[in-house]
Amino acid sequence: MTSTHADAHILVSMTYASRANPNVSATDFNEILQQAQINNAANSITGMLTFNKDYFLQTIEGPRAQINRLLYILISDERHHDLQIIDTRELKHREWAKWSMNYASPTEENAAIYLKYSTTIGFNPYLLNAESAHGLMNELSAQKG
Template sequence: MHTLIYTSRAASDISQVSLMDILTKSRANNHSIQVTGMLLYYKQSFMQVLEGAKDVIFDLLDNRIVSDCRHTGVSLSIDYAIDTRLFPDWTMGFLNLDTRAPVKIEGFTDFFTEGFSPAVVLGDRSMAQSLLLSLKTDYEKDLS
């Protein structure tokens, strides 16, 4: 089992309808290839975590994600082996942080004011995991 996190920038303004299209297609595809994860969108930036078999998630990254014309500058921030998934029940969780109240997570001020810069999470696996788990918990509270 493996996980990777990448960041990218929207190629142009992206509508809520386009974001939902991305999410719907990702969920269907990810379910069929046993990939889980979460996609974040904030101020025309994406951050996505993918979990699954290493060859499957890198094939997805290399052959679908990188070639998707709706975003540019795909930058792999983190990849490593995992024992268990952080998002075992999510074929693709999604948060559009532009449409939510500001998320207050101690230690992540620069991350949210400067966008999803790879430099913020590059090489700091625990920081990335903390951020994603905090957002996941916040999201799950909204659902209940």
């Protein structure tokens, strides 16, 4: 499909949770992040990706057509599965404008933030509602400084 730039003024945000496939390593994670940062810069997409060893939680934002196109690509990526949309909405302004793909993974410093948004022993993004998913990503990003 050729890109129609007519919708470039319609900005949307999409947040989803997915399960990492069992063989996904730290190297894979770095590759995913690198791919995301390079491609997104070319496609006017910005966002935030959080993960632990079992799950991904990602917000992507940009022109509606680009976000829908990326969604199809993400669904067919074999490094994760069971992609479930948590939130999608129109935006007046990007929330992650500074980052082609910001990211956070669990560290000692941010452990309390993950814990705050966990209702079970381990962190599980499938249990988050849209508001909590936003809260978590904003706090993780703020904590990175």
